[in-house]
Each structure stands twice: as C-alpha cells, then as structure tokens.
Amino acid sequence: MKADLDRYAHAVFGGVLSFGGADLSRAGSSVLMRHLGPLQTHRPNVRLIQEGDVLDKPRLIRSGWACRIKMLRDGRRQILNYYLPGDVVGFSTEANQTAPAACVSLTRLMTMDLSGVRKLLMDRPQEFPDLTAACRRMRMQEEHYLLSQITRIGRQKAYERIAHLLLEFHARLKRTGLSEGESFQLPLTQEALADGLGLSAVHVNRTFKLLKRKNLIRLERGSVLLLDPDLLAELASYREPGEPAETRDSAALSPVYAQSARA
C-alpha cells in the first residue's frame, strides 16, 4: 500500500508538475510524499473552493475531474479550465492570495491535501529547487490552457473546439499515464463539455455525431478513441505546448502593415 502510493505519487507528480517531459526527481518526489495529507473524497458537483477564498489549502487530485467556473446572474455557467487527475487546485505560494473563481468537482473526486508541501515551499523554497521549479512549470501550464481556452471559444467552430479540447485532454492524460494509446476515459457529461466550450449541450452532441461520422473519433461508455489524431490536430489548429507557431508574420497583422514606413 505504501509502495503503491509512492509509485503513484511519483507518476502523477512527475507528469503534472513537470513540463515537456521533465520529471520531478526521485528525491523531490519523495519529499512530496512525506508531506501529503490524507485522501479525501468529494461528491460530484460540489464546490471545493469559493471565489474569494484564501488559497491556503491546495489539493492534489488523485482521481476524478474538476474545473473552475464563473456564473452569470441568470444561471449561465462558463467553465474556465478543467482539472484532471494529477492536477493541483487552490495552490499558491503567496500568502493571502484569494481565488479569482470558484472550483467545483465534475465527478466523484479523490484528493490529497498539499498544505504541508505549500508550507515547505513558502518557508524554505531554496531547499526544494525541483519542487519550486515544478510549481513554476505548473503555473505556465495553467496560463497556456487558459489562452487555448480563449482561442477555442473566441475563434473556432464547434467541431474545431471539440477536436482541440479532446486533443488537449489526451495529451494531458498521456503525461500522467492515464491514456491507453489513442484512447482515454472522459468522465464528463456533454453539458460539462458544453459549458467549457461555449456551446449548448445539444450542439456538443451533434458535433460528436459529426466527428464520429467522419471517422475522426469513436465514443463508447465514457471513453474516447482518437482515430486520426494528426488530422484532428490539423483541423483544430492544435499545437502541443511548446511547439512553435508557424511564423506567417504578415498574416498576423493587417496586410497593410507588413512593410510600411516610420511610426
């Protein structure tokens, strides 16, 4: 049991707190281990963090999915980002920082308290350089996902959004060892996807149908199989984090200004 936990924590943290395949060292991982709190279970659709809460109780997600949300007055819901197993919610190494948005579980969830790790990193960060670096990569990751989210919902079609998000999920799960080849478990309802994608649940359903008809994906009992990841990536303009953009410099700007005179 202890050994099992150990292996798991290393895998998860190596994947999630690392960026671009760089793993947490064995040492860092075991430091982590010694400061993990007990496992805790949460029901689906429960608020883990309220908007405005002080971020002093970070939690590592061991299993299940969560997200951050913003509500509009009339009940419309926007999911800002998703948290997958291995992700950390409510984390900040700054004192008194508050949550800019609420965090809720989307499925049944198992989490572990990370307050101990947080304390370590706040009190003597220089003693844990690789944990500190991992935190930094984690923050960069999160910003990357937020920017992707904006691009998806701002400028992409329904089928592009879905393809793009599925590719993101696949890549993230792969890094924590939770995918099997080109398939993975997707425990979200179509409504939860819709609220992240800026679409209606009905349209998510229809777009799934379209992607299935085109032989791009297969869906069965909560699992997704990407039948043609390259084509999907192509049609969703998907890029792995770190993968450089094609530099069509002129296209980025109004054509007129591609050359032009002084300011």
Added chain:
Amino acid sequence: MKADLDRYAHAVFGGVLSFGGADLSRAGSSVLMRHLGPLQTHRPNVRLIQEGDVLDKPRLIRSGWACRIKMLRDGRRQILNYYLPGDVVGFSTEANQTAPAACVSLTRLMTMDLSGVRKLLMDRPQEFPDLTAACRRMRMQEEHYLLSQITRIGRQKAYERIAHLLLEFHARLKRTGLSEGESFQLPLTQEALADGLGLSAVHVNRTFKLLKRKNLIRLERGSVLLLDPDLLAELASYREPGEPAETRDSAALSPVYAQSARA
C-alpha cells in the same frame, strides 16, 4: 522634463502595479524611476514579442494600446488580452521563461525598458518588498482579465460582451488616471475589438449602434462615454475585480445536487 517623467511614472505605476487602490510607495516608485530605460516608439500592428521568446525584456507601456494574440492557420485572429497605458508586457521574474503568445501593438506605442527593474527583482527581491508585491498583484490582475475574457466570449451575448469590455477598460483607465468621469479614449478599431470579443467587425458596429440607440453609451471620435454605468454593469454581469460574487450556491450546480446524499 525630469520632474514630469517622475510624476508620470508614479501615477502610472501606482495605478497599474497596484491592486484595489493600494499604491506603490514613493520610495518604491523612485527606485523604479532610477531603473527605467529610455523611451521607445513602436508603430501600430508591430510584433513586440514573438511566441516562444524568452521573457527577459519587459516593457512598460507609457502610451498606446497593445495586446496578446493567437493566430489560427487560416488567418483568424484571437486577441487574448489587451494592454493599456501603464501595463507591463513581457515581464517575468523567472529565468528562461518563454512567451506563451505573441504580443503586438494595436496603436502607435511609447514604451520604456524594464530590464533594469527585472534584474533588481531577480537579484535582490527582499530589498524591494513593495515592488515585489506589486508584481504579484499584477499577475493576479492578469489572470483576472483572462478569466473575464473567457466568460465574456464563452457565455455572453454580443451586447453583453461589449458592455462588459467597455466597463473593464473604463475601470482600468480610471486607476491610471486616464479616464475623465464616465468617458475615456478608446483608440481601437472595431476590428481589434471584434478579435478580442469573438465577433465580426460588422457585428461589433451594429451592437454599438444598439447600445447607442438604448442610450447606454455615446461614441465620438475615438472616445466612449458611459451614459449609465450601473445599468451597463447590471446587464453585462460586470463585477469589479475583488467584488464578491452573489452566492447563489445552488444555481452554480446542477439543481439536483443542491442537497443530496453521500459520495
């Protein structure tokens, strides 16, 4: 001229690096002053930072507007966030951090190099606690704006998006002293707004017309007057940063789970 610059820098930095009205101290501000690089001018629609660039050349915007963008293969453009006078672009206190997105000028721009300040904060942060704190608030701000952006384009109607964004601009300019009562200069083309709002330029134009017809705003020669900020805020679900959400807890979740059994 020197005195003028001094005053300006204090005002701008006090506003922008501070959060919720807390100003940079006179001391911090003057430290800053002594480490500002020379003024530099940039034409409109010029790339200041490429995606992937190392973030070692932060710049303070003295005048003009900029933004971060993501391009899709076919030329669609999504503006991720806007930078206003007083904002800082390309800033990171971490070594070797790279830009997750390109940054371009939207108007003619005047900026000042902040590499000196960055060096200070990386080498001896503890000597400049209020600058360090200001950086933290700046990061929080930026995340707040990204989350607002997601909510706007994900779940709001065109008129809500525009109202919301105008209110955000007004609040941000007010903090740097660049608004006059309920009016402010908006030097963006409707296309630049459209690319941030996930709309077409034509529809932005029509929605402006609608808001004018409803006597909610007035537009003239690049300036915006908010005729009824409270009503605008109401209909756009706009909240000032820090203002708590109404806690309609049940509405945030599927109705069914408002009470319910064990996990």
Added chain:
DNA sequence: CGAAGGCTTGATTCAGATCAATTCTTGTGG
C-alpha cells in the same frame, strides 16, 4: 486632393440555440 483604412448599412445565409420528445444508462430499493 486623393487614397487607404475604417465605419456604416443593407441583404442574405448559416451555425448554433432553443424547445420538445424519445430513448438509453445507471444506480437504487424492494
């Protein structure tokens, strides 16, 4: 003055929302 970019407006189309059933799953208690 002239040209270019930006703004405005009309006409038309279309992607996606909404409304309304129906069916499929899944978990539950008897």
Added chain:
DNA sequence: CCACAAGAATTGATCTGAATCAAGCCTTCG
C-alpha cells in the same frame, strides 16, 4: 433479479444571433 426513477444522450423541428458578402460613405493624413 427486476422495476423504476433520474440523469444523460439522442434526435427532430424551428428560430435567431451573428457571420458573410457587398456597397457606399466618412476621415485622416501624406
């Protein structure tokens, strides 16, 4: 093990907000 209740998923019909296409019309500004 079965019946059933509650969500989910699916599908059809219809509506609509916003995109697109296409002109004109203002403003700058060199």
